[in-house]
Amino acid sequence: MSREPTRRARARPTLVRYGWFVSILEGKLRKTIRGTGIAALALLSTTALALPASAAPEPSVTGVVWADNDFDGVREPGEAGIADITIAAYRADNTEVASAVTNKAGHYALKLSGGPHKLRPKALPYSRTVTRPDVGDDARDSDFGWRGWETPTFSCAPDCPKFDLGLLERKQDIALAVAPAEVSAGKGQSFSVELTASNLGTVPNGGDWIEAGFKEGLQITAAEGDGWACRVDPSAGQYLFCRSENDHDPGTTRPVVRVHLTPTADRGDITMDFHVAGFRRSENVFANNTATLRVRVG
Ligand SMILES: [Ca+2]
Numbered sequence: 001m002s003r004e005p006t007r008r009a010r011a012r013p014t015l016v017r018y019g020w021f022v023s024i025l026e027g028k029l030r031k032t033i034r035g036t037g038i039a040a041l042a043l044l045s046t047t048a049l050a051l052p053a054s055a056a057p058e059p060s061v062t063g064v065v066w067a068d069n070d071f072d073g074v075r076e077p078g079e080a081g082i083a084d085i086t087i088a089a090y091r092a093d094n095t096e097v098a099s100a101v102t103n104k105a106g107h108y109a110l111k112l113s114g115g116p117h118k119l120r121p122k123a124l125p126y127s128r129t130v131t132r133p134d135v136g137d138d139a140r141d142s143d144f145g146w147r148g149w150e151t152p153t154f155s156c157a158p159d160c161p162k163f164d165l166g167l168l169e170r171k172q173d174i175a176l177a178v179a180p181a182e183v184s185a186g187k188g189q190s191f192s193v194e195l196t197a198s199n200l201g202t203v204p205n206g207g208d209w210i211e212a213g214f215k216e217g218l219q220i221t222a223a224e225g226d227g228w229a230c231r232v233d234p235s236a237g238q239y240l241f242c243r244s245e246n247d248h249d250p251g252t253t254r255p256v257v258r259v260h261l262t263p264t265a266d267r268g269d270i271t272m273d274f275h276v277a278g279f280r281r282s283e284n285v286f287a288n289n290t291a292t293l294r295v296r297v298g
């Protein structure tokens with residue numbers, strides 16, 4: 001016969017300890033509920049027996065939602081937590097599996113097991129938006145993406161990751177600049193200028209367009225730029241219309257649009273306004289949405 005202990009024998013010390021643990025629990029419970037009846041005792045004994053099995057805590061995904069006042073994507077001292085923001089967990093097919101509301105300090109905790117999951121704020125007040133994601137130091141940066149406001153997909157096996165979310169004021173602001181802004185040219189003498197659209201706000205744009213109206217004495221002959229689709233049509237109300245559907249993140253500029261022009265007047269002081277606007281929202285209320293070109297002819 002082998003001298004190796006059998007599987008059952010090896011397991012016995014654990015069972016003995018387990019039995020002792022249950023006995024202690026039941027003893028305490030009996031003291032506590034003395035006189036409350038056999039039925040209650042039986043119920044509580046069952047509860048006590050179940051305790052060791054559920055002793056391992058369920059994994060939680062945690063994080064903090066904070067006010068990223070300086071829009072740098074990381075949390076500094078003085079940037080407070082934000083309460084009452086609902087963070088929800090979703091399966092890949094967008095079925096919601098859990099949600100939690102941030103406390104006074106901005107902290108949330110979602111009990112989750114398995115995966116894959118992703119997190120998303122369930123709704124944000126309209127005045128707020130999500131700060132720039134994943135700028136570096138993961139212990140302090142915001143982890144929810146700009147497109148869709150979602151975290152990467154993750155699994156809680158064995159531990160859940162930590163996801164923080166920086167919020168700031170929603171500000172939509174696209175600026176347009178023209179260079180050079182002043183040109184001197186004779187009749188029939190072609191020249192070109194460059195238009196630059198910048199996102200000065202806190203919200204990524206899905207697309208922008210630039211336009212200019214007809215102006216007596218100054219002809220637009222062509223326009224082009226990387227990622228831009230341009231149309232030049234003097235017979236239309238929009239002399240120039242260029243659109244780009246590439247993403248335009250806050251703090252960045254799009255590739256320039258080069259506009260080719262030719263004076264048709266003998267002489268004069270002509271101004272032409274170019275405007276920029278963003279897709280899917282009105283972006284025509286800011287003064288810097290317009291760039292003015294001045295052409296001295298003659
Ligand atoms: Ca910050």
Ligand SMILES: [Ca+2]
Nearest residue numbers: 134138141143
């Ligand atoms: Ca990160």
Ligand SMILES: [Ca+2]
Nearest residue numbers: 138141142143
């Ligand atoms: Ca982080």
